[in-house]
Amino acid sequence: MTDMQAMDGSSQAHRAERHRFYWAGVLLAAALTVLPFWLVMTGQADRSTTALLIFAMALVQIVVHVAFFLHVDTRSEGGWTLLAFLFTAVIVVLTIGGSVWIMYHLNTNMMPGAITGH
């Protein structure tokens, strides 16, 4: 079966449903973009609360984009896209979190009182 036949085979209702799903993602993404900018630009909360909230919203927005725009779920490609994504997420967290963690402690232990900005 070619791609063409598969696409013609999907019903109008199925396509309409996909489009609604997609627009739910658009609304979520827009809200999760506007909120952190609003928080920071108007200074609603104290620094640590604001930082926590913007990182939390960024994580949720990344999941929203991956699920609603890139259609990654347990069924797509037999689950291989999801598996590759989760593996990458683990490496990304290890790379960024590990580097920042280790270098922060190196800074604080080897240069006491140095300009770390904390």
Place this chain on the structure above:
Amino acid sequence: MTDHADDPGRSITWHRVDEDGHDHEDGNATLLGFWIYLMSDALIFASLFAMFGVVSTSYAGGPVPREIFNLPLVALNTGLLLASSITFGEAMPHLAAGRAAPVRVWLAMTGLLGAGFVGVELYEFGHLVSEGAGPQRSAFLSAFFTLVGTHGAHVTVGMIWIAVMLAQIARNGLTPAMRRRVMCLSMFWHFLDIIWIGVFTFVYLYGVVR
């Protein structure tokens, strides 16, 4: 996809699996392969984010984020890129239905929004350099220009890809090969918007808050 793994001797099974790959519109080895590429690209950005995270407070007595980041401009840029993701999403139902004209219109709009994004970013970079906050000023600024510039370079490549797709659709129509290419481009474009979520949160917003 797994029922063939225990008996590699039966070649007929492999043929069946190959055909199964085309049974639904996303079931295409190219799309999965392109996804793996995007994941490896994500690792490049992960290392750039890690580098930025490590030196993000090494100002070397130079400007700090709060002094040089123009948040309304970043918000505009974020809006442009998110809008371009949405316009690309609008092209996809038309792609599935085989309507070439609306696909080209939505792709062209996506390209224009992408050009707006790159234009604003270049303006921001030029402004920073003219203020003496260029990449050579401090480790923080070196990492900033490397990370944000790499993302901007990706968006520029995406715009070139859109231009090529517009020309090829005009010449070939929406052949299965063209659909596959546009679907890969769609993944690429959405992926760049996801990287930008990390940039505007970690670099700009957190930089101003900390």
